[in-house]
Amino acid sequence: MERWISTFLEAQAAELGAARNTLLAYGRDLQDFAAWLARRKLDFLTLDQADIEDYLTFCADQGLSPSTRARRPTRARRLSAVRQLFRFAFDEGWRTDNPSIRLKGATKARTLPETLNEDEVDRLLDAARAASAARPREALRNTCLLELLYATGMRVSELVTLPVAAARGDPRMLLVRGKGGKERLVPLSPPARTAMVEWLAQRDTEQEALRKAGGQPSRFLFPSHGADGHLTRQHFLVILKDLAVLAGISPARVSPHKLRHAFATHLLANGADLRAIQTMLGHADIATTEIYTHVLDQHLKDLVLTHHPLAKD
Structure with a gap:
């Protein structure tokens, strides 16, 4: 259970750029849940919905007095932490x-996803290319990472684990395992293809030198010396934050998931079909993709309020 919690928190930090206080809160809630399960000789792999409901009932019973309730997290926050953990576990194939999935909680208004505008994405890409003179290898890799992410809307986990075989032959389409x-x-896109071809040549040169030295070449497009064998989500988040600083954008506004939102929002704004965007994002339900229509509606509303000649303060 410790491994599940630590991996989940790492993913929250790397993919969504979750704030430190949020991660600490989730960590405390999930540690408490794990300890409760351990006392009952249960674990994350074997529990069922009834066990989670028993835990939430236990939490409510512990918070009956006002003084206790003030010191303890709300049921809604605990439920949110548990839901997100098991959604992540299902996506990762652990369960x-x-x-x-069927647990009931307080209804909450759905918030619109934050995204980056087209100018900000261009500045990030320019920042990635700008390092070519001082660090040509990093410039090729980082440009490829950003071009692929923005061109395809991949999840960061899908991006960093891309097999090199998917990039062979200058493909017009990329096969993604989601x-x-x-x-x-x-x-x-043509820029993404160009960036991938250039990075692939650099990567292959490095891997061939590794093979001649007796090493084992990597099967990933973005290899690493770490235990996973590929660039980690955490490392990519650090790269992205550094590029944001170079681009003059607040690092707090930039995360891999926001680039995924930018991909979908910019496509929709330029006339793409919602079903096509759903397919490219890998959404099982069109309702998940429809959130981007609300982002576009808000953008159009803001344009009217700020640029229309009759707009008032």
């Missing part, structure tokens, strides 16, 4: 089901 092992094809 074949999600025992928290949640639950489902595969999908996404088209590549």
Whole structure:
């Protein structure tokens, strides 16, 4: 259970750029849940929905007095932490089901995803290319990472684990293995293809030198010396934050997931079909993709309020 919690928190930090206080709160809640399960000789792998409901009932019973309730996290926050953990576990293939999916909680208005505008994305890409003179290898790799992410809307976990075989032959379409092992094809833009070809040549040169030295070449497009064998989500988040600083953008506004939102929002704003965006994002339900129509509606509203000649303060 410790490994599940630590891996989940690392992913929250790397993919969503979750704040430190949020991670600490989730960590405390999940540690408390794990300890409660351990006392009952249960664990994350074997529990069912009834066990989670028993835990939430236990939490409510512990918070009956006002003084106790003031010191303890709300049921809604604990439920949120548990739900997100098991959603992540299902996506990672640790469980074949999600025992928290039918749990009832307080209804909450759905917030619109934060995204980056087209100018900000261009500045990030320019910042990646700008390092070519001082650090040519990093410039090729970082440009490829950003171009692929923005061109395809991949999840960061899908990006960093791309097999090098997917990049062979200058493909027009990229085969992506997504949640639950489902595969999908996404088209590549000309800049993304160019960046991938240039990085692939650099990567192959390095891997050939490694092979001649007696090492084992990597099967990943973005290899690393770490235990996973590929660039980690955490490392990519650090790269992205550094590029944001170079681009003059607040690092707090930049995360891999926001680039995924930018991909979908910019496509929709330029006339793309919602079903096509759903397919490229790998969403199982069109309702998940429809959130981007609300982002676009808000953008159009802001344009009217700020640029219309009759707009008032």
